[in-house]
Amino acid sequence: MKSATVFGAITDIFLSPTKAFNGLKEAKGWSWTALAFILGSMIVGMSLFYGTADPQFLIDQQISALSPDLSAQERDGAIQGFEMMQGMMQWFAIGGGAVAIIVYTAIFALYFLLISKMDPESNQSFGDWFSFNLWAQMPAIFNWIGVIILIVTAGTDQLSLTIFNFASLNQLVLGLDVHSPFYALTENIGVFAIWGIALSVIGLRSWTNFSTSKAVIFGTLPSVLIWGIWFIIALV
Template sequence: MSEVTNPIQACNDIFFKPNGVFKAVNEHNNWSWVPFLIVIVLSVLPGYLFINFVDFSWYQNMLIDTQYGDLSPSQQEQMRAGMQHSAIQMFMLIGGILGPIVVNAVVALYLHLMTKSDEQNLNGFTDWYGFTWWASMPAVINALLAIALIALSENHQVLPTIISPLSVAYWADVQMSSEWFGFAQSLRLESLWTIYLIAVGIAQWTSFSTKKATIIACAPFAVIWAIWLVVNLI
């Protein structure tokens, strides 16, 4: 296992040599500010570029048709009036910042509680919160692909799934009007990569076996997807 000596190296090695990164991060928890800033910036940027690239009138009409198609024409017009470019831009900005912060806090609390039974584990909630930003780094790959797709697109009438090019919704071309859209949007390749990184990190930070670490890493994602699947089927 090669030694990781700085957070910039760690941001690169997390994709190829995660064991060494988690070992180093366990000794240098102040490094986690670097992936935090990277993930937050790249969580916001694709949405910002999308809303400034898309044919906004077309996007407005698509949202009205797919989400409020059962409303009366006057009610639809009221919804359209409320969907101003600046408002949606601000929503994407706030969501891109607060979304990862809140989700990672929940994941950190879960990991903290699930690893408390390991007497050798001295890491608290804040340590696990820093840990989650390293495990979130696969989102960077998704963001870079999204930015590239938006930059190369010549058609301004593009679906918002372009922001999540590693999702099933994007590859299967699931329409926003489909009841399966949200579920398909949540099934992402980077989520599986994140699960893998969480499992590797737990095994590195605790005395748990690889099997137990993998179960802990998979459990919350599996439960959420299973409940979502059942709800859609019902």
Template sequence: MELVQNPIQAMKDVFIKPNQVFATIAQTHNWSWLPFIFISVLSTLPMYFYFNFVDFNWYRELMISTSAGDLSPAELDMMRQTMQQPQILLVSIIGVLLSTVLSNAVLAMYLNIATKSDEECVQGFTDWYGFTWWVSMPSIVTSIIAVLIVTFASDTQLSPVNLAPTSLAFILGVPMDSSWASLTQAIRIESIWVMYLIAVGLSQWTQLSLRKTYLIATCPFLLIWAVWFLVLSF
């Protein structure tokens, strides 16, 4: 199998030739910094564009109406005073970065444990953590689409659901105040792409059977969504 020559080429080829990419990064070091930086920067851009475009007073009232519950008028006024555009933008950007870093760390821990059954697998947690940034590359497609939606929007009262344009919430038009909003925003089209890339990577990094690689790749996503669905249903 022809290996990839450099990390920039790998970032392109992971979308079209993932087998070569994962075969290559199994033998290289420090390439994962590039997708980490690329994903981190692009994931914050939709937030930056959104909060510099949206009617923030409208956004603030939307967030309060969907999350405040039975707060008193005084408590609602306090929420309005604390929710200011610069602070919300900063918190949102930090939240996106931290959630990505932590979720990838959890995924890496899971993959490290799940592949222990392969005695020939020599990768440790740090290897799998680097691996997670490569399988997360489809998220940049969502970020680019979200930036385009905000850029070409004409109505400043733009729902934050538009920041997840590949989610079921966006596709099905699930309102923010729905009890299903969080779950449907979490289920995204690129998740299928990510699962596929995990399976491809596992096939290159381990001697596990094809069936087991796909089971490992899909299990955490499907299990989380199923439990989340059951909690909302009952």
């Protein structure tokens, strides 16, 4: 079974991922739709956030997140930098976000291209795996929908920058302080990231002849590796 149209695939990627990946295997052009959805939701979410949030409050948050070990001179320099960037913050966030998505997808595409060589029947190109990873990131759209709902329903314009990670391990379970060494890591691990990893595993099963256990190992390996190294660095 496979998705017949790109719009069918958008529903299937959340409800019947295997169908979506089966369809994607033969319809390479669908990747543009996924990219448009991911980037579009990010741009809407970011624009709404920076258009609503109190700029001074954003600066204050960045200042309070500065390391307490900084010297007064370094601190003043950083504060000056924040104030200078104030007007450009939105564009840096959107531009940086878009570049990060593309770079992240490209790295993962390269990784999947390499591991797919272990399957003699796999003949997907780098572009195919790039498309594969974009579709695996589709749960991020729900993250942005959540962000938009939170901004629209907020009773104040003093919005926290942590709103983007509202479904993270830290915000849902741990509640660590911004100065905690594990703060950044646990803010990065979230419901939608894990959902994305799960989609990668399912997609690998669909696109390769890997066994389920192999697909789980190869699908989770990059994220486990990144978070593992991050954890060790935070620990040290």
